[in-house]
Amino acid sequence: MKASRSLPVIMPNVANQRWSCHSCGNCCRTLVIHLSDEECKRIDRQGWEEKLGVVPYVYVGRARVLNKRSDGDCVFLDENTRCRIHTEYGEQSKPLACRVFPFSVRARRGGWQASLRFDCPSVVSSKGKPIGQHRPWLMQLVEVLDHRPPADDDGALLQRGVRATADEIDMVINRFARWLQSSDLTLADRLIGAARITTTLADTTLKKVRGPRFATLLGLLFNALPGECGGAPAAPTERQRGMLRQLVFAHAEHVTPAGMQAGLLSQVGKRWRQLRNARCFLKGRGRVPQLPGLAGEATFETVESVGPAIDHRRDIEDLLLRYLTARLEGRSVFGDGYYDWPVFDGLAALWLSLAAASWLARCGAASERESSVSVEDIGKALGMVDRAATRLPALGTMTERARVSYLLRDDGLARLIHGYSLPGGTP
Numbered sequence: 001m002k003a004s005r006s007l008p009v010i011m012p013n014v015a016n017q018r019w020s021c022h023s024c025g026n027c028c029r030t031l032v033i034h035l036s037d038e039e040c041k042r043i044d045r046q047g048w049e050e051k052l053g054v055v056p057y058v059y060v061g062r063a064r065v066l067n068k069r070s071d072g073d074c075v076f077l078d079e080n081t082r083c084r085i086h087t088e089y090g091e092q093s094k095p096l097a098c099r100v101f102p103f104s105v106r107a108r109r110g111g112w113q114a115s116l117r118f119d120c121p122s123v124v125s126s127k128g129k130p131i132g133q134h135r136p137w138l139m140q141l142v143e144v145l146d147h148r149p150p151a152d153d154d155g156a157l158l159q160r161g162v163r164a165t166a167d168e169i170d171m172v173i174n175r176f177a178r179w180l181q182s183s184d185l186t187l188a189d190r191l192i193g194a195a196r197i198t199t200t201l202a203d204t205t206l207k208k209v210r211g212p213r214f215a216t217l218l219g220l221l222f223n224a225l226p227g228e229c230g231g232a233p234a235a236p237t238e239r240q241r242g243m244l245r246q247l248v249f250a251h252a253e254h255v256t257p258a259g260m261q262a263g264l265l266s267q268v269g270k271r272w273r274q275l276r277n278a279r280c281f282l283k284g285r286g287r288v289p290q291l292p293g294l295a296g297e298a299t300f301e302t303v304e305s306v307g308p309a310i311d312h313r314r315d316i317e318d319l320l321l322r323y324l325t326a327r328l329e330g331r332s333v334f335g336d337g338y339y340d341w342p343v344f345d346g347l348a349a350l351w352l353s354l355a356a357a358s359w360l361a362r363c364g365a366a367s368e369r370e371s372s373v374s375v376e377d378i379g380k381a382l383g384m385v386d387r388a389a390t391r392l393p394a395l396g397t398m399t400e401r402a403r404v405s406y407l408l409r410d411d412g413l414a415r416l417i418h419g420y421s422l423p424g425g426t427p
């Protein structure tokens with residue numbers, strides 16, 4: 001069913017965030033692009049199989065996705081990192097998923113919510129036009145989107161059996177987004193505070209604390225925070241570290257059309273390798289299994305010995321705040337925006353994604369024989385984490401929910417965020 005086209009596109013409110021495409025070709029290498037009937041017919045009409053010498057799209061079950069070359073590049077990517085469809089027939093002829101990237105758009109109350117993806121290097125380095133300037137272009141694109149009609153809220157539960165109202169969702173987003181901008185506190189205190197408030201709210205029975213009472217509760221908790229979040233968390237336990245490494249492994253899975261198409265024997269082989277690697281990540285000893293997107297080798301021991309970033313602290317803090325704000329303001333944290341997860345489980349997963357990115361950044365530095373992470377390591381790790389968040393089915397499973405629930409206990413979120421700090425001196 002098509003939603004009303006007259007609704008506005010709501011851009012995520014992220015200070016300092018810019019983007020323009022710089023034709024690096026990264027998305028053409030890493031994304032799996034699903035095609036509609038109409039897009040397949042258009043590609044057929046344009047005679048690409050003959051021009052390319054390979055089939056332009058392949059079947060994965062009943063879905064069709066753009067084909068890739070053996071090196072992983074999209075078959076339409078040319079030697080100048082340009083899209084052949086774009087060059088020959090114009091931007092409007094490209095598949096919609098390619099056109100809209102690095103934004104994604106979904107229907108919500110009162111409009112189309114745009115969110116921004118950090119697996120684009122130009123988003124990470126905030127290069128190009130302020131993102132608000134892309135709104136008219138996104139308004140044109142929603143004309144051809146086929147989405148279910150907007151819900152009255154984000155379809156999220158505050159907790160089991162308690163459905164959040166749209167106003168309560170707005171309160172949560174606004175409160176956490178404002179808290180992250182509290183410039184009188186270090187980023188460390190802001191993140192630890194956000195993690196601890198999430199833990200407290202997840203533990204509170206909210207059935208009778210609704211509407212204005214919920215607003216009062218949020219106000220009380222956030223007002224009490226500056227004095228409450230000063231105490232440094234204890235070091236994470238070995239079990240908490242193991243849980244985080246498993247979360248890292250879940251984020252690092254890389255989906256390819258070839259992998260999706262693989263026959264039963266290859267699927268069984270892949271599953272066996274995954275289980276073996278998952279056990280390795282849980283144990284955390286010896287060589288780190290090869291992760292897609294990370295070159296070089298590292299051991300779990302050297303990853304743990306890598307220190308936080310020493311230089312470019314302001315750039316790193318700016319990047320982390322842009323990422324977290326974009327996820328919150330783009331509403332890709334819970335409910336319809338994140339595997340239908342309840343609000344506080346989704347928020348916990350967001351804070352944990354930062355700790356997972358920190359682990360991956362350390363792994364990247366360790367594989368380059370560096371003793372501390374660089375801003376490049378962090379940008380790359382955030383890209384890996386954000387590519388997975390909301391897109392990899394494995395991250396939305398009950399197993400992941402159980403992992404997050406476990407880490408909500410015993411100050412687990414704050415301990416991991418603190419233990420895997422990013423800029424020197426602050427998480």
Ligand code: SF4
Nearest residue numbers: 021022024025027120
């Ligand atoms: S990853 Fe970003 S900058 Fe690179 S080609 Fe894709 S949209 Fe453009």
